[in-house]
Amino acid sequence: MAAAGAGGGGGDQLTVLGAWASPFLVRVRLALHLKALEYEYVEVDLKDKSDLLLVFNPVHKKVPVLLHGGKPVCESMLIVQYLDDAFPGSGPAFLPADPHDRAVARFLTTSF
Numbered sequence: 001m002a003a004a005g006a007g008g009g010g011g012d013q014l015t016v017l018g019a020w021a022s023p024f025l026v027r028v029r030l031a032l033h034l035k036a037l038e039y040e041y042v043e044v045d046l047k048d049k050s051d052l053l054l055v056f057n058p059v060h061k062k063v064p065v066l067l068h069g070g071k072p073v074c075e076s077m078l079i080v081q082y083l084d085d086a087f088p089g090s091g092p093a094f095l096p097a098d099p100h101d102r103a104v105a106r107f108l109t110t111s112f
Contacts, residue, residue: 012068012069012070013040013067013068013069013070014032014037014038014039014040014066014067014068015039015040015041015042015066015067016028016029016032016039016040016041016042016064016065016066016067017042017044017050017052017053017056017057017063017064017065017067018041018042018043018044018063018064018065019043019044019045019046019063020043022063022064024063024064024075024076025063025064025076027076027077027080028064028066028076028079028080029041031079031080031083031094032083034091034092034094035083035084035087035090035091035092036090036091037083037087037090037091044063046063049061053065056072056074057072057074059074060074062074064076064079066079066082066083068082068086077109077110080094081094081095081106
């Protein structure tokens with residue numbers, strides 16, 4: 001897939017670094033699909049980590065990593081929340097509008 005779809009975020013290129021067997025990658029790809037955003041997928045060999053992964057996630061050196069206009073966002077739940085914030089006009093909202101309901105939703109996603 002190519003560039004980011006319509007909506008917010010400036011229309012910059014979206015790239016996902018991932019490994020096919022990662023359940024966390026599935027979460028990110030599902031969110032991108034629900035938001036109807038186009039993106040480029042780059043497979044990362046976790047036994048021989050690429051320079052690209054090491055540059056964009058030097059702390060944990062793990063996938064998935066979302067690159068939006070060359071800026072990295074790491075960790076699947078943070079990526080999902082970022083997509084919701086960066087592309088509010090694309091697809092459904094992942095979190096409720098009410099601040100308390102959002103806090104409860106975030107609590108539930110990190111507690112189970």
